Amino acid sequence: GQSLEQPSEVTAVEGAIVQINCTYQTSGFYGLSWYQQHDGGAPTFLSYNALDGLEETGRFSSFLSRSDSYGYLLLQELQMKDSASYFCALSPMTTDSWGKLQFGAGTQVVVTP
């Protein structure tokens, strides 16, 4: 099976940098995704790491290290609109789980002026 752990909440000021860690235990997976969800809104896809290393998309970057069973989402130049919940999600490799996503519990990011 698989499980993912994320911090429940992170607070930072505008303009700062925030790193949201995601550690996991799994028997095998294709990659790690990140989603953003504003209060009352739908989750939206941010990024995906199939391979180890850093993926950069504007102010957001995501990193994966399979050897360390660890990934993170980096939010740079924080803006008030970045206040939201962020979820990491695994794409399992097992036959009975392929095609599904296993989501973490989410990290609430609070950006203060």
Added chain:
Amino acid sequence: GAGVSQSPSNKVTEKGKDVELRCDPISGHTALYWYRQSLGQGLEFLIYFQGNSAPDKSGLPSDRFSAERTGGSVSTLTIQRTQQEDSAVYLCASSLARISSYEQYFGPGTRLTVT
């Protein structure tokens, strides 16, 4: 193009009643997912449809929950004899194919309140 749509956006029902929630996925997306999200919680997987294959129902919490997908497009989630613990936001998502399940497109959800 149009995104994933869900209806109704809000549903208030009395305990014991049946409810039907509808999802229209993005056109051409072969994979469709239902999730449940309680207030402040993560996403709980319910059921997954891929093309014409038998659905993966492994996340359905009880036999009061069922879902179907007609013509490989629209899906309906049915909850029979609703209970107060069924109150949550029900989210539908679709992806282009199983291989691209890492990138799912979510609808706005249906907020279900059981009184």
